[in-house]
Amino acid sequence: MKTIMFSPRNTGFIFNRFHTFTEHLLNHFKLFTQLKDLSHHFKPANLIYFDQNSYSKNELFKLYKSEHIDFISTIDTYITHHLDNHQKNLPDGLLDSSFLEMIARFHLVKEMLATRQVDYLFICTTEIYLIDLAREMNVKTIFLEHAPNFFPFTVFDDTKRHHLPFTAKFPDMILSENQLSTRHWHYQCNRLNQTHTKILETGLPLDNMVKLQHPFDSDRQSFTISIFNTWLDKSRPENLIENELNLILLFENLFRCLSDLLPIKPFRVLLKNHPKLDENAYQTHRFYHQLAKKYGIDDFEICNDLDATIHQTDLAITLGKSSLLTDLLYSKKPSIIYSLLSDSVISYFDDINNIFPIVSSANELHALIKKYLVSNEYDTHQKKLSDIQNQFQLNKRTLEEKCHQIIKYLT
Numbered sequence: 001m002k003t004i005m006f007s008p009r010n011t012g013f014i015f016n017r018f019h020t021f022t023e024h025l026l027n028h029f030k031l032f033t034q035l036k037d038l039s040h041h042f043k044p045a046n047l048i049y050f051d052q053n054s055y056s057k058n059e060l061f062k063l064y065k066s067e068h069i070d071f072i073s074t075i076d077t078y079i080t081h082h083l084d085n086h087q088k089n090l091p092d093g094l095l096d097s098s099f100l101e102m103i104a105r106f107h108l109v110k111e112m113l114a115t116r117q118v119d120y121l122f123i124c125t126t127e128i129y130l131i132d133l134a135r136e137m138n139v140k141t142i143f144l145e146h147a148p149n150f151f152p153f154t155v156f157d158d159t160k161r162h163h164l165p166f167t168a169k170f171p172d173m174i175l176s177e178n179q180l181s182t183r184h185w186h187y188q189c190n191r192l193n194q195t196h197t198k199i200l201e202t203g204l205p206l207d208n209m210v211k212l213q214h215p216f217d218s219d220r221q222s223f224t225i226s227i228f229n230t231w232l233d234k235s236r237p238e239n240l241i242e243n244e245l246n247l248i249l250l251f252e253n254l255f256r257c258l259s260d261l262l263p264i265k266p267f268r269v270l271l272k273n274h275p276k277l278d279e280n281a282y283q284t285h286r287f288y289h290q291l292a293k294k295y296g297i298d299d300f301e302i303c304n305d306l307d308a309t310i311h312q313t314d315l316a317i318t319l320g321k322s323s324l325l326t327d328l329l330y331s332k333k334p335s336i337i338y339s340l341l342s343d344s345v346i347s348y349f350d351d352i353n354n355i356f357p358i359v360s361s362a363n364e365l366h367a368l369i370k371k372y373l374v375s376n377e378y379d380t381h382q383k384k385l386s387d388i389q390n391q392f393q394l395n396k397r398t399l400e401e402k403c404h405q406i407i408k409y410l411t
Contacts, residue, residue: 002411003030003048003116007123007130008105010144011035017146021205024403028411032116034108050112102129113137120410123171125149131169141171147323148177148204150184150352152345170194175406177204177326179392180352187348200409203402208306222299223267223373225258226313229274230320250319251291253362254338259295260366265373268299272309315372317365325356329388330395334372334381338365355384 004025006014011033014022023042025031030046031038038047109121109130114137121134122144134141170189174197176182182201189197230247258269271288285302292300303309306324310316316328316335328335337358347353359365371377388394397405 001028001030001046002119003032004120004122004410005032005112005118005139006144007121007127008108009124009127010122010146013146014038015041016208017206018144020207020399021403021406024205024400024407028407029120032112032118034112048116050115106130106133109133113139128169128171131171140173143171143174145175145204146206148181148326150180150325150356151321151347152188170197172196173198173200175204176201178394180388180394184348184352200406202405202409203397205399205402205406207399223265224270224312224314225267225369226270226272226303226309226316227254228272228309228316228318228322228324230318230322247319248287250338251288254317254365255291255295255297257362257366257369259297261369261373262297264370266299267314267373268301269297270309270312271300271302272304272306273302315369315378321356329355329385332382332385332389334378334385336365336368351388355381355388 006018010018014035019041022031026042026046030048032048032050034050036049038044105127106129110133112118113121113134118137118139121130121139121141123130123141124145125143131141170192174185174189176185176199179201182199185197185199189195189199261267269292273284288302289300292298306327310324310327310331310333313328313331313333316324316333317338318324318328318335319338321337321339325335325337335356337356339358339360346358347356357368359368368377372381
């Protein structure tokens, strides 16, 4: 029986996005994991546990130096690449802890692979630093995203690559959700000359994805704009220089924009936080309610249930390229990407950019939302969503069918 392993990032999704998939896998594979409580949730017969020894900060620094990597120059390279000179006074502790977490994940996987033969390692796109390590130990790597991807993900350029303990390359296999994402991955593989990578259009075996378009609630009178919040993951190398101050400023501009639009046509505002943010709901919820009060948005609500929020949504605003964009596409909900980054990367394909318009300023956002309120932009956008669903035959597989397809290929 072959052995599989989830990367540190993907291990964190076992209990929500990958729960059903993990149940199916354990009928055909052994699962090697550092988690200790999986036997309470899955059949224990094929679970293999790793006795994890955590690294102290000092030990991580020693490991980092032993690989001949200059930590300070790496941080300076990121700052120089991303920030103007007058913005360089960022807290070193944030950058240190961010990079240390990536190193800790690298060495955890290195220790685990050294103790047991693993056949397949499921990684996410932010863990390309594990690919070389896996290949050294004859382990095949597979991109398993927690949401379908329509946009290019960051691959380190040459100005930073020589500072890092890995090279930027693609895994042996990529699991693709549908024809749209397959087209995207083929283009990106060819562009970066990653011709060895196989694209498997099995569908992504994700729990909690929207299956069908919800029927319109005819009793609901008011137009509803839903904001789907994001979470800045400091452990992602490409987000090392991001901080919460950017998000606070963005929300100030967003609520001011919505307030200015209320006299044109009444609407209500829903906010669905990222689950990671709701871990500190007692801190974050007060901030959003204060903003709504400050800008006179009386019909405002923070929602906990994702499906219910999508069901009630007429127009969605996502803060960046949210993992929910596919759910919104499947539900035929017109969506605007209000980007945290002014140089936000667009899709390689115009039809994707047409259904997910990206704005990076409050003025652009104001002008676009106004079109949805006073013209036929809403109907036009919904037609685009229907056309692309029909053209690419989206969301035709069940979760069980997706799991079966992946397991059939891997066995």
